[in-house]
Amino acid sequence: MKVLVIGSGGREHALVWKLAQSPKVTQVFAAPGNPGTAEIGTNVSISVDDLEGLAKFASENGIDLTVVGPEAPLVAGIVDLFRQKGLPVFGPEKAAAQLEGSKDFAKQFMREFDIPTARSMTFDNLEDARSYVEAEGVPIVIKADGLAAGKGVTVAHDRTTAMTALDDCFENQIFGEAGSRVVIEECMVGEEASVLAICDGKTFVSLPSSQDHKPAFDNDEGPNTGGMGAYSPAPVMTPEITRIVDEKILTPAIRGMQERGTPYIGILYAGLMITDEGPKVVEFNCRMGDPETQAVLPVLESDLCELLLLASEGRLDEHPGLEVSPNPAVCVVLASGGYPGSYEKGKEIHGLESLHGAPDTTAFHAGTKEQEGKIVTAGGRVLGITGRGETVAAAIEGAYKGVSKISFEGMFFRKDIGKKALDR
Ligand code: AMP
Ligand code: GLY
Numbered sequence: 001m002k003v004l005v006i007g008s009g010g011r012e013h014a015l016v017w018k019l020a021q022s023p024k025v026t027q028v029f030a031a032p033g034n035p036g037t038a039e040i041g042t043n044v045s046i047s048v049d050d051l052e053g054l055a056k057f058a059s060e061n062g063i064d065l066t067v068v069g070p071e072a073p074l075v076a077g078i079v080d081l082f083r084q085k086g087l088p089v090f091g092p093e094k095a096a097a098q099l100e101g102s103k104d105f106a107k108q109f110m111r112e113f114d115i116p117t118a119r120s121m122t123f124d125n126l127e128d129a130r131s132y133v134e135a136e137g138v139p140i141v142i143k144a145d146g147l148a149a150g151k152g153v154t155v156a157h158d159r160t161t162a163m164t165a166l167d168d169c170f171e172n173q174i175f176g177e178a179g180s181r182v183v184i185e186e187c188m189v190g191e192e193a194s195v196l197a198i199c200d201g202k203t204f205v206s207l208p209s210s211q212d213h214k215p216a217f218d219n220d221e222g223p224n225t226g227g228m229g230a231y232s233p234a235p236v237m238t239p240e241i242t243r244i245v246d247e248k249i250l251t252p253a254i255r256g257m258q259e260r261g262t263p264y265i266g267i268l269y270a271g272l273m274i275t276d277e278g279p280k281v282v283e284f285n286c287r288m289g290d291p292e293t294q295a296v297l298p299v300l301e302s303d304l305c306e307l308l309l310l311a312s313e314g315r316l317d318e319h320p321g322l323e324v325s326p327n328p329a330v331c332v333v334l335a336s337g338g339y340p341g342s343y344e345k346g347k348e349i350h351g352l353e354s355l356h357g358a359p360d361t362t363a364f365h366a367g368t369k370e371q372e373g374k375i376v377t378a379g380g381r382v383l384g385i386t387g388r389g390e391t392v393a394a395a396i397e398g399a400y401k402g403v404s405k406i407s408f409e410g411m412f413f414r415k416d417i418g419k420k421a422l423d424r
Helices: 010-019 035-040 051-060 071-075 078-084 094-101 103-112 126-136 159-170 239-259 292-296 304-312 392-405 419-423
Strands: 002-007 027-032 065-068 120-123 140-144 153-156 182-186 191-200 204-206 215-217 221-224 229-232 265-275 278-285 329-335 361-365 368-371 374-377 381-388
Touching (some): 002 010, 002 051, 010 035, 027 051, 035 368, 065 078, 094 265, 103 239, 120 126, 126 140, 153 159, 229 292, 265 304, 392 419
Antiparallel strands (some): 191 265, 229 329, 329 381, 361 381, 368 374
């Protein structure tokens, strides 16, 4: 089979890495890919928003399955386009991708199907939103309705922060159209976890659980980022919590989307808060998490290509069940100095060759590019170093041992990835 992965981040490198291990797969393409995907497969220089260009490539090259990494092309309708052209693709159609594309849509959906989540109200003007915040008090969570590249959420612990977040959406319009509606939500307390479920429209298979580390600095301090590290599985997801998530969140979500006539085929990412009242949904995403994928896929032993193919054909019930490694994985993200704010690019990355062929440590490229024969930084999150081991402690050690071999100017990373798993 020929497989095409769309995207260029660490998630997509991990997808290419895992799909290439499938006995079914003869060739993997990545569009546009990165230097990491180029080591395994073939990069194709088509951007993720050139939907027609991607469909043309898939059609002309006889691609047997296209896997879409990021949310933007999904929300823009890439799967609808591929299906219209009869091209095999894994991901939700535009209408189903609204679960991530609009937080208000997701909240209404959860209310309709009784899926546990934070209480919320949606506003389309500053005045009403301000009055609501005054009435509710803090802490409170302000969310831009639409896609905001992971930057649209403010957890406000004081009134000024909450009001500034509202001004940023309605007055300063820093998220453009995405912030013209705002969801204001009760602040939940608990530990977070991510569950990525492979769905075929009628049923689902959950991949091993994971936990992201969103804040930029150790001890969950500093601004929120796209994610500074992850581990899988997440010990907070006990068998009992997992059962509740399956029964009260994933099952009604799949049934609800089916009932609405927009069956969910693709990855349903449930971002969860494990509260004293049980697991609640923080957000749904319509794709795999980044960097969660770089920890989850190394733990998965089953053939990912087979799973995605069955799901895309509505035949997930034929899958014999997941095989999962007993060894946990920990991914540490190496970021450019200044991220998630502004940062410099083009810094030469040293030490990557020392991780080539390492059995339990893998360097997943995220924001890198090749320049005059060298690999240089090209984004905020530059690399994800995943370690595996027989215990969480060993996986952490493996990841940081890998990290110690890499360097570039301004490089920073969190030193406490996996600590919460260890503490449990
Ligand atoms: P999101 O982009 O929706 O994942 O939100 C980013 C982060 O904000 C989440 O991972 C949580 O840490 C936090 N967050 C979002 N919604 C809530 C909430 N209702 N209560 C507490 N924290 C939240
Ligand atoms: N790591 C969080 C996300 O992918 O949304």
